[in-house]
Amino acid sequence: MKMKKLMALLLAAVMVLAMLAGCSSSGGNETKAPESNPPASQPGTEESKAPEGGDKKYEGVELTMWSMWSSGEPQANVIEEAKAAFEAETGAKINIEFKGRDVNKVLAASLEAQDNIDIIEDDYKRIGTVYNKFTYDLTDMAKAVNYDSFSYKCLNDQSVEWAGYLNAIAEQPQVGGIFYDKDAFTKAGITAEPKTWAEFLDVCQKLKDAGVAPIAQDSAYCDFAFYHQLVRHLGEAKIEELTMNGGWSGTAAEKAADEIIDLINKGYFVDGAPDEFPSSENKIGFGQAAMIVCANYVTAEVNNNTQTQVNWGLFNYPAVDGGADNASAYAGANSLAITSYSKNPQAAFDFIIFLTTGEWDQKMADTAAQIPADSRNTAPAVLNGTVETLLAADKPMTWCAGISANPDVKDTIKSMCTELFEGKYATGADFCAALDALYK
Amino acid sequence: MRKNKAMIFWFSLPAVLSLLIMFVYPVCRTVLMSFFRVESVTATVADWSFYGLGNYLKIFKSASFMTSMRNMLLIWFVGGIITLALAMLMAVVVTSGIRGKKFFRAVIYLPNIISAVALATMWIQYIFNYDYGMLNNIVQFFGGEKVKWLGTDLKFWSMTGSFIFGSVGYYMLIYISGIEGIPQDLYEAATIDGAGKVAQFTRITLPLLKGVIKTSITFWSINTTTFFLWTKMFSPIDTESSTIVPVIYLYDMVFGGKGITQRDAGAGAAVGVVLTLIIIAVYLVTEKLFKGNDLEY
Numbered sequence: 001m002k003m004k005k006l007m008a009l010l011l012a013a014v015m016v017l018a019m020l021a022g023c024s025s026s027g028g029n030e031t032k033a034p035e036s037n038p039p040a041s042q043p044g045t046e047e048s049k050a051p052e053g054g055d056k057k058y059e060g061v062e063l064t065m066w067s068m069w070s071s072g073e074p075q076a077n078v079i080e081e082a083k084a085a086f087e088a089e090t091g092a093k094i095n096i097e098f099k100g101r102d103v104n105k106v107l108a109a110s111l112e113a114q115d116n117i118d119i120i121e122d123d124y125k126r127i128g129t130v131y132n133k134f135t136y137d138l139t140d141m142a143k144a145v146n147y148d149s150f151s152y153k154c155l156n157d158q159s160v161e162w163a164g165y166l167n168a169i170a171e172q173p174q175v176g177g178i179f180y181d182k183d184a185f186t187k188a189g190i191t192a193e194p195k196t197w198a199e200f201l202d203v204c205q206k207l208k209d210a211g212v213a214p215i216a217q218d219s220a221y222c223d224f225a226f227y228h229q230l231v232r233h234l235g236e237a238k239i240e241e242l243t244m245n246g247g248w249s250g251t252a253a254e255k256a257a258d259e260i261i262d263l264i265n266k267g268y269f270v271d272g273a274p275d276e277f278p279s280s281e282n283k284i285g286f287g288q289a290a291m292i293v294c295a296n297y298v299t300a301e302v303n304n305n306t307q308t309q310v311n312w313g314l315f316n317y318p319a320v321d322g323g324a325d326n327a328s329a330y331a332g333a334n335s336l337a338i339t340s341y342s343k344n345p346q347a348a349f350d351f352i353i354f355l356t357t358g359e360w361d362q363k364m365a366d367t368a369a370q371i372p373a374d375s376r377n378t379a380p381a382v383l384n385g386t387v388e389t390l391l392a393a394d395k396p397m398t399w400c401a402g403i404s405a406n407p408d409v410k411d412t413i414k415s416m417c418t419e420l421f422e423g424k425y426a427t428g429a430d431f432c433a434a435l436d437a438l439y440k
Numbered sequence: 441m442r443k444n445k446a447m448i449f450w451f452s453l454p455a456v457l458s459l460l461i462m463f464v465y466p467v468c469r470t471v472l473m474s475f476f477r478v479e480s481v482t483a484t485v486a487d488w489s490f491y492g493l494g495n496y497l498k499i500f501k502s503a504s505f506m507t508s509m510r511n512m513l514l515i516w517f518v519g520g521i522i523t524l525a526l527a528m529l530m531a532v533v534v535t536s537g538i539r540g541k542k543f544f545r546a547v548i549y550l551p552n553i554i555s556a557v558a559l560a561t562m563w564i565q566y567i568f569n570y571d572y573g574m575l576n577n578i579v580q581f582f583g584g585e586k587v588k589w590l591g592t593d594l595k596f597w598s599m600t601g602s603f604i605f606g607s608v609g610y611y612m613l614i615y616i617s618g619i620e621g622i623p624q625d626l627y628e629a630a631t632i633d634g635a636g637k638v639a640q641f642t643r644i645t646l647p648l649l650k651g652v653i654k655t656s657i658t659f660w661s662i663n664t665t666t667f668f669l670w671t672k673m674f675s676p677i678d679t680e681s682s683t684i685v686p687v688i689y690l691y692d693m694v695f696g697g698k699g700i701t702q703r704d705a706g707a708g709a710a711v712g713v714v715l716t717l718i719i720i721a722v723y724l725v726t727e728k729l730f731k732g733n734d735l736e737y
Binding site for chain 2: 104105108109112113126130219220221223271272274275276277279407408409410411412414415418419422424438
């Protein structure tokens with residue numbers, strides 16, 4: 001009986017211990033974090049570990065990176081290769097955990113718990129606004145490598161505006177606008193990219209006359225497309241104000257909606273638009289449509305989906321008469337940042353620069369068909385003109401932040417944008433009245 | 441006896457501790473959190489500020505949340521009637537002694553062993569597709585005009601239809617096991633007494649399946665309140681009002697959406713509590729409605 005009791009006790013103890021071990025946060029890799037998390041302002045050189053016996057710069061240094069890619073994706077493969085090259089060159093050891101796109105669902109909690117992470121990878125807006133309490137100030141380290149000279153000012157400025165200091169290094173910049181099939185333009189006898197709304201309508205008519213549907217539109221991006229039209233007429237700040245409080249009727253939003261309705265009435269959208277993603281955008285690859293409002297990844301998507309090589313071009317969304325913001329273009333980035341409690345910030349920064357410049361950045365751009373983070377590198381052919389557009393951009397347009405500002409109505413507004421492209425509203429005034437009805 | 445009690449205590453301790461730590465604690469924390477302003481789901485209690493019923497008022501005033509509740513109730517009610525009725529019909533047919541019973545049972549259950557992601561992709565890309573989808577091919581074959589199955593008007597019903605297709609087999613199996621438990625003598629006696637198949641179904645099968653029906657309604661309620669993946673598949677880039685359900689609203693509130701960085705774990709917790717209360721209410725109502733079902737045969 002004694003034996004039985006002993007066994008029962010042991011069994012219970014083992015199970016409880018196993019359970020508690022499973023619940024512990026980060027095992028033996030915990031980092032001792034500062035009590036508070038103000039952004040560090042000093043360059044991290046002093047904090048980086050000194051070489052331990054080896055003659056390489058970061059011998060004995062271990063870094064952990066949480067990536068937003070999944071293992072096996074082209075981006076992940078390039079990161080793995082760059083990591084191996086950096087390790088061979090510096091002696092550092094980098095553990096990369098490929099968490100996939102949903103890394104943003106766990107990152108905030110992990111940073112709050114100060115898990116063992118040195119480098120994070122995510123959308124630069126989230127890094128600037130959600131994780132900024134836990135990110136390292138990169139200003140001085142960036143200055144030391146003259147980062148401004150080969151990066152995109154608009155992205156850096158935006159990062160500083162959000163976080164109060166430079167806390168992200170762009171890895172995969174994005175740019176939006178109207179992507180088009182150059183061959184379709186040539187076929188329609190179009191020689192210049194449209195700069196104004198009148199010129200854009202003229203281009204649409206020429207394409208239609210040449211037998212190519214001018215515009216492809218997937219329902220998933222209707223809000224993004226209409227947002228461009230709204231931004232041109234109202235500017236982002238005014239859109240946000242209207243989204244929060246209503247009062248759309250009587251504003252230039254009516255004219256913006258009327259212009260979209262005009263495109264529908266003139267038959268400028270490809271058959272089936274707005275279609276279910278990615279059906280409509282694929283029609284550019286099939287030669288049935290010529291233009292689409294989207295971000296740069298649409299080029300690789302269409303080429304992959306349709307197994308064609310579209311001769312892509314890009315122009316900024318056309319200016320409208322009396323517009324409030326006729327110049328801005330969507331720009332964003334997947335970026336890298338260093339945790340404020342990293343023990344080796346300089347080594348982490350060096351790896352980030354190693355990955356986002358020169359050979360490895362070019363490889364990333366070529367392999368994943370992305371805009372190079374290093375502006376001295378060359379964009380792949382499908383993204384011709386994107387580096388120049390980003391370099392010229394002053395202040396980037398956000399991804400629909402204005403019409404997404406009010407969480408209580410954002411989903412309904414998104415669906416209403418799709419309805420607008422479906423031709424459910426006879427006039428812009430009807431559309432704006434329906435928007436205002438959401439606030440009653 | 442004393443020794444036995446000690447044994448029971450020690451053996452049950454790990455399970456009790458597991459339950460307390462992994463189930464009771466999160467539930468209590470979530471309920472508590474729903475009365476506080478909390479930005480991040482992992483924020484320490486020191487960072488919480490008391491908000492009373494503020495989170496509940498906030499979600500019930502939110503047009504998005506109310507739309508999501510409406511969508512969920514439609515899936516539960518309309519989808520529930522169709523799914524459970526179809527499952528019952530198929531279970532009765534399959535157990536009626538038709539040839540190839542095993543084959544039909546396997547075919548009807550097949551969608552349940554296919555990943556829901558693959559199933560949704562099949563519906564979206566091959567059945568509802570505007571240009572080459574199966575449904576529009578059929579419509580055109582009969583001389584009709586192509587329909588936008590995934591337009592704002594029909595998207596919700598297309599999604600619900602796909603979900604029903606993937607769910608019928610599961611409930612059919614539950615009903616089959618219930619029907620097979622009913623003694624054949626009852627049917628034989630009824631046949632001798634001159635009862636037809638319909639009368640046998642309404643007078644024998646249905647009354648004796650009360651308990652199974654109650655269970656299936658509870659399961660269906662849980663399935664619809666945790667409806668998530670189909671919405672994500674039918675709104676791949678960002679949440680839309682035609683497909684939003686409360687769990688998606690909760691997810692967006694707690695983690696933010698595309699281009700959205702605001703988070704409100706307190707409101708998310710309130711949504712979780714409301715959904716739990718709904719499931720409890722449905723359970724209690726079905727218990728009341730199907731009272732006295734403990735038949736022995």
